[in-house]
Amino acid sequence: xxxxxxxxxxxxxxxxxxxxxxxxxxxxxxxxxxxxxxxxxxxxxxxxxxxxxxxxxxxxxxxxxxxxxxxxxxxxxxxxxxxxxxxxxxxxxxxxxxxxxxxxxxxxxxxxx
Amino acid sequence: xxxxxxxxxxxxxxxxxxxxxxxxxxxxxxxxxxxxxxxxxxxxxxxxxxxxxxxxxxxxxxxxxxxxxxxxxxxxxxxxxxxxxxxxxxxxxxxxxxxxxxxxxxxxxxxx
Numbered sequence: 606x607x608x609x610x611x612x613x614x615x616x617x618x619x620x621x622x623x624x625x626x627x628x629x630x631x632x633x634x635x636x637x638x639x640x641x642x643x644x645x646x647x648x649x650x651x652x653x654x655x656x657x658x659x660x661x662x663x664x665x666x667x668x669x670x671x672x673x674x675x676x677x678x679x680x681x682x683x684x685x686x687x688x689x690x691x692x693x694x695x696x697x698x699x700x701x702x703x704x705x706x707x708x709x710x711x712x713x714x715x716x717x718x
Numbered sequence: 719x720x721x722x723x724x725x726x727x728x729x730x731x732x733x734x735x736x737x738x739x740x741x742x743x744x745x746x747x748x749x750x751x752x753x754x755x756x757x758x759x760x761x762x763x764x765x766x767x768x769x770x771x772x773x774x775x776x777x778x779x780x781x782x783x784x785x786x787x788x789x790x791x792x793x794x795x796x797x798x799x800x801x802x803x804x805x806x807x808x809x810x811x812x813x814x815x816x817x818x819x820x821x822x823x824x825x826x827x828x829x830x
Contacts, residue, residue, distance in 0.1 A: 609761075638817065647807065647822040648762075655815055663817060695761055703814040704750050704769040709761040 607632050611696050611710035618686055618717055626681045626713050628696030634708075635701050637679040638663065639671065641692040642712075648695065654679055655701065686717040720745045722808050724821035731798055732829050739793040739824055741782075741808035749810040751775075751784055751791040752818070756805040765793075765806070800828045 609630045618624055630637065638653035640663075650663030654673040668690055670682040679698075683690060693714050697707040725740040743749065750769045754762040766775030771786035782793045791808060808821040 636815070645822060647820040648818075649820075650817045653817060697762075697818075701814050703811055703816075704767070706752060706764040706767060707818055709754075709763065711761045 607708065609696055609698055609708050609710040611694075611713050613713060614711060615714045616716070618715070620687055620717055621685050624683050624686060624715075626683075626694060626696075626715070628679045628681065628710060629677050630679075630696075630698040630708070631677065632698060632708065633676065634698035635676070637673070637696065637698045638707070639669070639679070639681050640695045640697065641665065642695060643692050651681070651694075683715075686715075688717050691715060691717050720749070720810060720812055720819045722810055722819055722821035724806075724808050724824050727824035728827060729824060730827045730829065733800055734797045735828075737793070737795040737798045737802075737826070739806055739808075739826070741791045741793065741821060743789050743791065743808075743810050745789075745810055745812050745819075747812050748786075749812045751782070752809045752811070753780070753782055753791070753793050754807040754809060754820075756807065756823070758804070762807065798826070798828045800830055802826060803828045 612627045635656045639651040640648040652671040654660040696710040699707040721744045752767045753765040755765045766777040768775040768784035774783045780795045805823045807823045809818045
């Protein structure tokens, strides 16, 4: 089954404690991205990657890092989480074609206290 | 820059009512347009799409027509069901390697 898998689904952490949210896709997609979803703001792109070892900032990259060492994986790293990073996070992947839809993971609900 | 504007929500309807959710956009060039749906506790999934002017996307009884002259992509359904209760996002993309730009989303609740 074609899917994007994120882990964990839920995470509560404390300010400043480094964490990683993993994302893996089994569709051999070149393009992967991370979004955060906040009430009243919709989804905003954090980082994206057009292929292995190629990453770039989205609209709200501050406080986040990513890496793309393998085509299937695109982890999101919060080196020093802060409460304003409490949000719902989605990973997505797609082929590099303008007309194709993106496939989304189930989401990771992160709370930073 | 590119932007998507959705009507303010939330929207509450009775079962079998007619649904319209407005979406207008601003974009350079000729974007592809998408509607995504997010059911409670789940990720986003594509509902329908249209890739050129006057195209109509349809799925699960939902329809939307790409109107270049009014820069709109309104979502409609003739008879909603309780199972349609979800958050609906309008989105666009203007290039093969460009991001999806989303509207703010609108929550639809359907009463039995």
